[in-house]
Amino acid sequence: MHILVTNDDGVTAPGLLALAQEMRTLGRVTVLAPDRNWSASGHVKTMERPLRVRETKLADGTPALTSDGAPSDCVALALLGVVKEPVDLVVSGINPNANLGHDVTYSGTVTAAMEAVIAGVSGIAFSLDSPEKHGELDYGPAARMAAKVAARAVKEGWPGNVVLNVNIPYMKDGEFKGVMITRQGLRVYRDELVARQDPRGRNYYWIGGEVPTGVNEQGTDFGALAAGYVSVTPLQLDLTAYNAIDTLQQWKWD
Amino acid sequence: MHILVTNDDGVTAPGLLALAQEMRTLGRVTVLAPDRNWSASGHVKTMERPLRVRETKLADGTPALTSDGAPSDCVALALLGVVKEPVDLVVSGINPNANLGHDVTYSGTVTAAMEAVIAGVSGIAFSLDSPEKHGELDYGPAARMAAKVAARAVKEGWPGNVVLNVNIPYMKDGEFKGVMITRQGLRVYRDELVARQDPRGRNYYWIGGEVPTGVNEQGTDFGALAAGYVSVTPLQLDLTAYNAIDTLQQWKWD
Numbered sequence: 001m002h003i004l005v006t007n008d009d010g011v012t013a014p015g016l017l018a019l020a021q022e023m024r025t026l027g028r029v030t031v032l033a034p035d036r037n038w039s040a041s042g043h044v045k046t047m048e049r050p051l052r053v054r055e056t057k058l059a060d061g062t063p064a065l066t067s068d069g070a071p072s073d074c075v076a077l078a079l080l081g082v083v084k085e086p087v088d089l090v091v092s093g094i095n096p097n098a099n100l101g102h103d104v105t106y107s108g109t110v111t112a113a114m115e116a117v118i119a120g121v122s123g124i125a126f127s128l129d130s131p132e133k134h135g136e137l138d139y140g141p142a143a144r145m146a147a148k149v150a151a152r153a154v155k156e157g158w159p160g161n162v163v164l165n166v167n168i169p170y171m172k173d174g175e176f177k178g179v180m181i182t183r184q185g186l187r188v189y190r191d192e193l194v195a196r197q198d199p200r201g202r203n204y205y206w207i208g209g210e211v212p213t214g215v216n217e218q219g220t221d222f223g224a225l226a227a228g229y230v231s232v233t234p235l236q237l238d239l240t241a242y243n244a245i246d247t248l249q250q251w252k253w254d
Numbered sequence: 255m256h257i258l259v260t261n262d263d264g265v266t267a268p269g270l271l272a273l274a275q276e277m278r279t280l281g282r283v284t285v286l287a288p289d290r291n292w293s294a295s296g297h298v299k300t301m302e303r304p305l306r307v308r309e310t311k312l313a314d315g316t317p318a319l320t321s322d323g324a325p326s327d328c329v330a331l332a333l334l335g336v337v338k339e340p341v342d343l344v345v346s347g348i349n350p351n352a353n354l355g356h357d358v359t360y361s362g363t364v365t366a367a368m369e370a371v372i373a374g375v376s377g378i379a380f381s382l383d384s385p386e387k388h389g390e391l392d393y394g395p396a397a398r399m400a401a402k403v404a405a406r407a408v409k410e411g412w413p414g415n416v417v418l419n420v421n422i423p424y425m426k427d428g429e430f431k432g433v434m435i436t437r438q439g440l441r442v443y444r445d446e447l448v449a450r451q452d453p454r455g456r457n458y459y460w461i462g463g464e465v466p467t468g469v470n471e472q473g474t475d476f477g478a479l480a481a482g483y484v485s486v487t488p489l490q491l492d493l494t495a496y497n498a499i500d501t502l503q504q505w506k507w508d
Binding site (some may be wrong): 031037039040041042043044045046048050051052053056069072073076080081082098102104105106111114118119152153156158159161162178179181183184187189191192193195202203204205206207208231234235236237238239240241242243244246247248249250251252253 | 277290291293294295296297298299300301302304305306307324326327331334335336356358359360366368372373405406407410412413415416421432433435438441443445446447448456457458460461462486487488489490491492493495497498499500501502503504505506507
């Protein structure tokens with residue numbers, strides 16, 4: 001199995017290194033990841049400028065590729081031929097924060113996995129539900145759990161048009177309660193406008209506010225993490241609100 | 255009714271002007287749109303840098319606001335308080351190209367409307383299915399159709415967690431067959447890697463290839479446009495692949 005590893009925090013991120021190392025227990029690994037942080041960048045396809053790809057090394061000395069494109073660009077470049085050997089699985093992460101509820105469309109980690117699925121290759125996104133305040137994160141237990149989930153998923157198989165969005169609680173090996181298959185929960189954003197003035201007296205704005213929370217409901221990604229489980233949410237690229245179609249079809253048009 | 259108008263092509267785009275002008279027949283309009291083109295930029299939340307907002311004018315002399323943020327940032331800024339008066343409806347567009355099938359997660363036009371819905375405000379995205387080769391586009395008929403759809407939608411109401419993704423065929427007034435409520439169809443991307451060398455002999459890559467096509471199936475956004483109808487697709491922010499949950503729950507974990 002040939003596994004492409006990418007992320008949205010950049011090729012030097014410790015979460016990527018941990019994921020790449022554990023993925024090597026499952027197959028041959030190629031890394032192609034952004035040369036900088038693309039957090040909350042969404043699903044990008046860069047068409048108005050050319051993209052560079054250069055060789056680099058991860059902190060463990062293994063070779064990697066890096067690009068000035070977005071996470072989804074890195075996946076597109078690899079699958080369109082920058083990586084010569086066919087790719088069987090794309091994994092993205094490990095993101096240092098959870099990607100839950102409505103986060104999934106903003107998330108570079110998740111949209112990289114979406115890009116794989118659009119190109120017809122299996123894609124899994126991995127994120128760590130790290131505590132709000134923490135020192136240096138230990139990605140080891142999450143990476144081992146990611147390899148376990150990926151191995152199981154590949155062995156059992158899953159629908160080709162589905163992205164797996166995996167969120168892993170911040171725990172030590174052996175503390176995980178298990179793996180739960182979940183639905184997307186409800187994110188509660190607490191964004192606030194922070195208006196400031198620059199030294200020349202002109203306004204500027206930060207999108208600030210507190211870290212978003214979520215509705216801790218059973219069966220959701222939030223619920224699983226709160227209970228100490230790894231959350232695996234199957235995501236589809238068909239966003240049609242089928243429940244709303246009947247309502248809209250009642251509309252009267254002149 | 256107070257309507258916020260934005261887009262992903264920038265505040266000077268003719269599609270935005272046409273939409274803002276027609277929306278004035280339905281209520282009071284505020285424009286807050288990006289200061290540059292953000293096509294295929296996806297769903298962005300800019301948190302690592304502050305955003306500017308400045309006053310400008312549309313080509314018809316009416317006041318507008320513009321920001322260096324992404325389309326979804328413009329919506330967030332407006333709804334978080336840069337625009338003082340409460341907003342009842344956010345409309346985004348008119349995009350010069352259709353946003354169909356899997357395009358919706360890449361689309362700045364659609365993700366701007368998603369941002370509104372996440373903030374609890376109704377959101378509609380408008381895109382024009384313009385011919386591949388064309389001179390200067392006439393947005394007039396599409397803008398009048400957009401106002402008709404928005405007026406009907408507001409009058410009838412629709413579920414609050416649903417984004418309306420409206421695609422309008424490139425036709426003259428009176429040629430439209432009607433409005434069809436659709437599901438998201440299947441996009442067929444035809445991206446190709448175009449590898450070149452710079453004057454210093456180093457490789458660079460374009461994501462090139464032909465314009466994507468779609469599967470022209472009845473009941474889909476593609477099918478409606480092909481038949482000369484305006485396509486209205488209700489989109490939800492819950493991407494859970496509910497059909498896949500049962501399959502995944504059969505997986506055996508040690």
